[in-house]
Amino acid sequence: MVLDVWFTEKHEDKQGISLKVSGILYSGQSKFQKIDVIETEAYGRVLLLDGLVMTTEKDEFFYHEMISHIPLLAHPNPERVLIIGGGDGGTIRETLKHPSVKKIELCEIDGDVIDVSKQYLPSIACKMDDPKVETHIKDAVEYIKDKKNCFDAVLIDSTDPLGPGVGLFTEEFYTNVQDSLRENGVMAAQTESPIACRKEFKLINKLLNGVFSVVKPYFAPVPTYPGSYWSWTFCSKVTQPEIYDENTAIEVEKSTKYYNREIHRAVFAVPNYVKNLITRSQTAK
């Protein structure tokens, strides 16, 4: 008989996602957070940071394709990319599908996340040692400060606005990110669930609107995240995200599971209740 063991991630002590667990592959405490990898029947291996699902083998494609291809295809020729957080390597793997990219800097605060991902999540972390990748085990809040006018794209693949990730959700940080971008530069950040994390979604949207001229949230499912309905936000000084490089998109969509050009056009549709959240957050400035 198989042991009936379940992991439940509870969100705000009101709702949760439960996964049947067939094994605990790794449990450790880094300098910053608790790191676990569990084996589940529904989603394969799952990386947990401080007990929260960060990524799973079977649904990571939604998240990683959204945070990378939407902003990178909106840029006419992204060469230099900064990924903040992203220690599991999924965003690196997707970013490398863009032939124009010459260099990826990964700024991850917790080196243990990288090591654990390389060992236990090879399908996600498979490209972390690519020669185009330069890894910095540093706090991005500090790392970004002296980077001026140098990136074509900054992808903020962070944890939630608590624990080691909290400094990545401030006006000062977003201002530094904007200053780090070249003229046509683009930024995309994970910006929480518009259903389970409405407060955080509103707050981040308000902060981004205070810094960037172009601020466009976009939406897709991530089944193992709270609410399972997730948002990212595209920001830039001038570049619009709905216009993408058609030829590169055709190439990219050959190896994606979620992304394609139809999806690119669709993800920016904003539901009525989300429009109300955003309008209220903007007028509350």
Next chain:
Amino acid sequence: MVLDVWFTEKHEDKQGISLKVSGILYSGQSKFQKIDVIETEAYGRVLLLDGLVMTTEKDEFFYHEMISHIPLLAHPNPERVLIIGGGDGGTIRETLKHPSVKKIELCEIDGDVIDVSKQYLPSIACKMDDPKVETHIKDAVEYIKDKKNCFDAVLIDSTDPLGPGVGLFTEEFYTNVQDSLRENGVMAAQTESPIACRKEFKLINKLLNGVFSVVKPYFAPVPTYPGSYWSWTFCSKVTQPEIYDENTAIEVEKSTKYYNREIHRAVFAVPNYVKNLITRSQTAK
């Protein structure tokens, strides 16, 4: 101290959605199924049939707006509508927002679902006694058999393909639905999750493709359903769902929470992995 009570709906004994419960408002056994209404902190009141979440006060709008407005706006002038299942009344409430609709027939097999919904879910069941609504407590499999060329829209708001809903997922039933439609008639059905219920999604898609000329799945979140990423499928003999009545859409979107014209254009984008599922199911015919 508040009692720490949780309900978990387990899907295929692999994954689940957990909700903190503050009260059990109703528990009964109808002729067909177990019916419960629980009070939850995250989603308000929740209707359960045989222990599975059917609808919740706080996220029902995703589901009910999708199953009604997409097909009804694709029809130039829907007057006579058949709703199959739908005993909670949410689809009736949304359908009545279309001024052209003269008569709604509700064919629900279980009268207890209607009674319980009227008593415990007034925000959803609020329009069930509207004079345009004619309620039939009958098995839709039988009800549809002698209805020929009479409906402008049939909305299949069914449970999952198990228990009393199983007969609503057959080629014979779908053929009868097609025969019940007028020439421009449209049909929409809930067609399970393209992530958590891939097998069912594929099977239903294959069945529908065997019957209807126009078969177009569409997608939206339903946070409290398995996988939280849901599908409906639009079918017709000739009518295309992407073309909608602009003036009616403008009116409808004034009172919707999810639906608007941007969303209407977006929901038909099919992710790459879902295209693969559908292609395989079609070639397997």
